[in-house]
Amino acid sequence: MSQIFHHSTNTFSRLSIFGGIFILAFLVWAWAELNASDYATRAKVPVEQPVPFSHEHHVGGLGIDCRYCHTSVENSSFAGIPPTKICMNCHSQIWNTSAMLEPVRTSFRSDESIRWIRVHDLPDYVYFNHSIHVAKGIGCTSCHGPINKMPLTWQQASLQMAWCLECHRHPERFVRPRSEVFNVTYQPPANQEELGRKLVREYKIQSLTSCSTCHR
């Protein structure tokens, strides 16, 4: 019987056996990358809301403090989404005929909640708490990004476990003075590591990485 394959194909077959490892490695890498990508974590996608509320206008332009609207962020796990009454503090007089704000006025008249669409949503098996982060000098923008530049709110970070842990292992890289927590234009100084270590000691920040911190 004559040969079906030419001799030179031997090289190909050896190459492909060898290359298989790389192909496999590539697939694993691609899968991991995809999993952490903004596409999979839904990060950086502006979310359409029933009212086109703009942090860019209210925070960046008017300089309103986060706590004016997110009233419970300092003393509760939940930051709080403002009730319609808080919008009406100003919008009963300002832009009070704008069509854009009609859902707000309807909600105020009928006492029916505006149904904001969640932007951030951790799985229910994860415990998160705003008050501790605020109290220990972690700024809003460290986690939520440039909120003062968002015409519609989006999620900046991946919110994956690796992201939480990166900071829980090295809080000194992110901590800032307590007085700057709500400052949206804060830039970490050049000597962040040095300042960070000082603040970690001063605020007695622990490195919390045990599973039961977040899965309880």
Added chain:
Amino acid sequence: MRIRPLAWMSLPLIAGGVTIGCRQDMQDQPKYIPLRSDNFFADGRSARPVPEGTVARGLLRADKVFYTGKMGNDFIDRIPFPVNRDVLLRGQDRFNVYCSPCHGRLGNGLGMIVRRGLKRPPSYHIDRLRQVPLGYFYDVITNGFGAMPDYAMQIAPRDRWSVAAYIRVLQYSQNASINDVPAEMRGELPSQNAPAAEGPKK
């Protein structure tokens, strides 16, 4: 054996089939987290209002003077708890968050929202408001006044008193003369023509 490779090849299919059956039960557990909606109640809110005629734990408002700012029908002109530096700093913090958008950081009524068209509130430094008792400020925060909305929802009662105390601080400071500053500290003041800190800085 012919079946072997076929079995191997079908493994991914089986794996795929198994995971399609996966559900998100742990991600979305049937429990209430704050503000999660629920169709069980007609208005869709899982956070229920307090039934009429009941008092939630810790919200008994027995101390009328503390919670209304009034003794009988008259406003009191004191803070119903000892005032120290921390109380004033707390008042400053709350004032800058909740009042300065309209009243300005100095209380002159020229906040950012006013510049965008809201009715201009009176300056705190006019005579009439320098004479009113402290309880009056507490009352304005709690119940609103004219075109001003109330801030009862956003500011806790104790903090309202701190804000009232801080308004007095502003009134003193805006009407102070150099003679009110202890002689040894006058050197620390910025020079006369330094621009006044005004408006929300953030």
